[in-house]
Ligand code: ADP
């Protein structure tokens with residue numbers, strides 16, 4: 001469909017949890033190279049807590065669902081990624097609103113609000129070698145594809161492709177934010193773990209939303 005329904009958003013969260021679980025060793029290996037080796041553990045623990053929280057919760061609207069996800073990530077994940085992903089989902093929640101279905105343009109605006117929330121919290125800019133470097137190109141590709149008349153599904157596929165290209169482009173960057181920035185030039189040649197999980201978030205959306 002041309003909308004993101006409440007059940008679609010639910011499926012997105014569950015698909016993201018499944019992809020994180022599938023890729024947790026890779027995320028931890030990447031974070032071992034340039035961080036403290038816990039990104040896979042952080043994301044896996046966070047998304048397991050999200051699924052557990054959703055099982056016992058009434059989430060009758062997009063805002064209720066996404067707010068639950070965001071609050072759970074903020075409280076369950078100790079690392080930098082918890083508050084950042086948490087903020088993304090909390091902003092997404094406000095922008096989607098107390099509805100059971102959002103149209104493609106509203107969803108794209110919500111993604112943009114989520115990205116703005118990550119920037120407000122972490123101050124990352126393009127090229128700092130963070131999750132921003134996967135999320136920002138994805139948000140841009142989503143807007144561009146929708147403006148060009150693509151369906152939500154096709155636009156999300158373009159966004160996922162852009163996120164993966166953005167993820168790959170983090171390898172040659174020296175890190176300027178987060179723990180990896182302590183390594184400076186020694187972080188060059190390693191893919192950013194947060195950009196890698198962020199690409200999974202958009203791949204999950206492309207496979208179940210719209
Ligand atoms: P920690 O670094 O606290 O152990 P994680 O390992 O879970 O947390 O997450 C690390 C990821 O968080 C990095 O790979 C990067 O993508 C992201 N990150 C760190 N700091 C920032 C920031 N200020 N803005 C955006 N993303 C950030």
Ligand code: MG
Nearest residue numbers: 035036038039
């Ligand atoms: Mg870490």
Ligand code: MG
Nearest residue numbers: 036038079080
């Ligand atoms: Mg840590």
